[in-house]
Amino acid sequence: xxxxxxxxxxxxxxxxxxxxxxxxxxxxxxxxxxxxxxxxxxxxxxxxxxxxxxxxxxxxxxxxxxxxxxxxxxxxxxxxxxxxxxxxxxxxxxxxxxxxxxxxxxxxxxxxxxxxxxxxxxxxxxxxxxxxxxxxxxxxxxxxxxxxxxxxxxxxxxxxxxxxxxxxxxxxxxxx
Amino acid sequence: xxxxxxxxxxxxxxxxxxxxxxxxxxxxxxxxxxxxxxxxxxxxxxxxxxxxxxxxxxxxxxxxxxxxxxxxxxxxxxxxxxxxxxxxxxxxxxxxxxxxxxxxxxxxxxxxxxxxxxxxxxxxxxxxxxxxxxxxxxxxxxxxxxxxxxxxxxxxxxxxxxxxxxxxxxxxxxxxxxxxxxxxxxxxxxxxxxxxxxxxxxxxxxxxxxxxxxxxxxxxxxxxxxxxxxxxxxxxxxxxxxxxxxxxxxxxxxxxxxxxxxxxxxxxxxxxxxxxxxxxxxxxxxxxxxxxxxxxxxxxxxxxxxxxxxxxxxxxxxxxxxxxxxxxxxxxx
Numbered sequence: 001x002x003x004x005x006x007x008x009x010x011x012x013x014x015x016x017x018x019x020x021x022x023x024x025x026x027x028x029x030x031x032x033x034x035x036x037x038x039x040x041x042x043x044x045x046x047x048x049x050x051x052x053x054x055x056x057x058x059x060x061x062x063x064x065x066x067x068x069x070x071x072x073x074x075x076x077x078x079x080x081x082x083x084x085x086x087x088x089x090x091x092x093x094x095x096x097x098x099x100x101x102x103x104x105x106x107x108x109x110x111x112x113x114x115x116x117x118x119x120x121x122x123x124x125x126x127x128x129x130x131x132x133x134x135x136x137x138x139x140x141x142x143x144x145x146x147x148x149x150x151x152x153x154x155x156x157x158x159x160x161x162x163x164x165x166x167x168x169x170x171x172x173x174x175x176x
Numbered sequence: 177x178x179x180x181x182x183x184x185x186x187x188x189x190x191x192x193x194x195x196x197x198x199x200x201x202x203x204x205x206x207x208x209x210x211x212x213x214x215x216x217x218x219x220x221x222x223x224x225x226x227x228x229x230x231x232x233x234x235x236x237x238x239x240x241x242x243x244x245x246x247x248x249x250x251x252x253x254x255x256x257x258x259x260x261x262x263x264x265x266x267x268x269x270x271x272x273x274x275x276x277x278x279x280x281x282x283x284x285x286x287x288x289x290x291x292x293x294x295x296x297x298x299x300x301x302x303x304x305x306x307x308x309x310x311x312x313x314x315x316x317x318x319x320x321x322x323x324x325x326x327x328x329x330x331x332x333x334x335x336x337x338x339x340x341x342x343x344x345x346x347x348x349x350x351x352x353x354x355x356x357x358x359x360x361x362x363x364x365x366x367x368x369x370x371x372x373x374x375x376x377x378x379x380x381x382x383x384x385x386x387x388x389x390x391x392x393x394x395x396x397x398x399x400x401x402x403x404x405x406x407x408x409x410x411x412x413x414x415x416x417x418x419x420x421x422x423x424x425x426x427x428x429x430x431x432x433x434x435x436x437x438x439x440x441x442x443x444x445x446x447x448x449x450x451x452x453x454x455x456x457x458x459x460x461x462x463x464x465x466x467x468x469x470x471x472x473x474x475x476x477x478x479x480x481x482x483x484x485x486x487x488x489x490x491x492x493x494x495x496x497x498x499x500x501x502x503x504x505x506x507x508x509x
Contacts, residue, residue, distance in 0.1 A: 017208060018199040026195070032326060035207050042211050117194045136191040166187050174186065 008055045013042060016059055020066060023133060027070035027126055037073065041065040063137070064147040067130045071148075074126045113173050120169030124162050131155060132162035213390045276394035276407045279427055280385050286432040287381035290324060293433075294457035295379055297321045297330075300450045321453070323379055327466040339495070340471045343374050350468035353495055358468040359488050360480040367505040379453045381434055388423060403429050421448070433458075 024034035041062055052058060121129055127148060134144045145155035297319050319330050329342030341351040347363035392409035399406045409423040426436040437453045464470030479488035492503050
């Protein structure tokens with residue numbers, strides 16, 4: 001692979017790694033499992049770096065790969081209790097510590113809103129979480145349907161239901 | 177409270193913002209190194225090679241449903257096949273892999289099953305002849321460790337007292353000095369040395385095998401019998417792992433499970449610690465055994481950052497002397 005292409009792939013990995021971990025973590029509700037999935041998915045794609053155009057097409061392939069791997073894991077895993085709360089790593093306190101440009105009151109509001117979002121996401125099924133997050137990341141309904149192996153109509157229903165659940169959870173923060 | 181204007185796009189915008197914030201706050205350098213390490217060991221496939229996109233990459237739901245049906249019928253066939261094999265004297269397929277990498281990959285598949293395993297753990301620490309003996313820092317001790325994935329619990333066997341301690345599925349470290357009270361330390365309160373100690377105490381076969389495959393030079397050694405496959409692992413030049421220097425792994429030829437693991441660690445600037453894990457039992461443990469509550473009897477009290485933090489410090493001081501308070505790292509409010 002030429003050096004310039006290698007650099008472009010490396011930049012792509014750097015740019016997509018953290019969002020990919022966040023996405024996987026949200027689906028699995030477990031940090032170390034999410035990192036394992038992301039590691040495996042990146043490695044699978046990187047092994048085919050001379051076949052795929054990763055800087056241009058890689059992100060969609062990556063999210064599709066992560067989504068399927070996470071859904072497979074959640075279907076395979078035994079149910080456990082309490083994973084949703086403890087493993088997320090960046091709790092409101094951490095996030096507040098990272099807020100530099102907003103006032104303490106605004107920070108508190110952002111933190112509340114994010115907690116509400118987390119609560120809402122935790123109430124969704126893994127398919128709904130994947131669908132609504134892919135939608136928020138700019139994937140089209142056809143792409144979401146393709147990733148989840150559904151028809152576009154079914155994907156639309158899943159996104160709609162996820163959106164409704166989130167809207168209920170975020171109701172105190174949303175204008176009527 | 178400032179309200180956000182509501183429509184469909186707003187919820188998705190809020191969610192996208194939320195994901196972006198989380199990504200910005202995340203440090204992924206270690207994961208990046210891990211990916212680079214794996215790619216250095218397993219470089220990309222040639223463009224000339226026939227590429228079949230992996231099932232995970234492109235498996236749509238319909239295929240998964242079809243796969244489920246196949247898996248169900250396949251599973252039924254497999255059950256009959258196993259029953260046949262069992263009834264007519266069949267044995268599990270023994271390890272046939274030739275290279276140490278293949279052997280460890282076989283072991284990985286075995287340890288992927290969510291089983292509870294009990295290991296007899298022996299710690300041996302290098303002791304300096306001039307070192308003043310300390311009752312807290314014994315040169316060697318033996319304990320029993322139950323482990324499942326990232327969670328573990330240990331029946332402590334300190335010469336001065338007995339207690340159970342462990343780490344649950346949420347990363348909470350707990351200590352139970354008796355059946356009526358317990359101490360809970362949240363992940364963000366645990367100082368680095370304590371987290372390291374937990375990592376050293378538990379055996380996470382999947383993580384360990386990944387680490388060995390990625391960062392270590394592997395060689396096969398002669399086993400004591402054909403039932404045992406022995407692999408020696410030495411850290412590759414230029415690689416870094418949290419304190420692990422070398423390992424000797426013994427696999428059961430029949431079950432493909434780790435029978436015995438000897439890890440040599442050297443925490444930065446510290447003395448070499450050799451930890452030997454010997455598998456003594458595989459069984460199903462109640463989830464509660466990995467939690468503090470599973471080691472307490474009603475009525476009990478748990479001291480934590482929310483409940484009687486001063487009592488928690490007192491208990492730790494009672495257990496570990498004046499340095500007991502070092503078990504908790506102050507968390508900024």
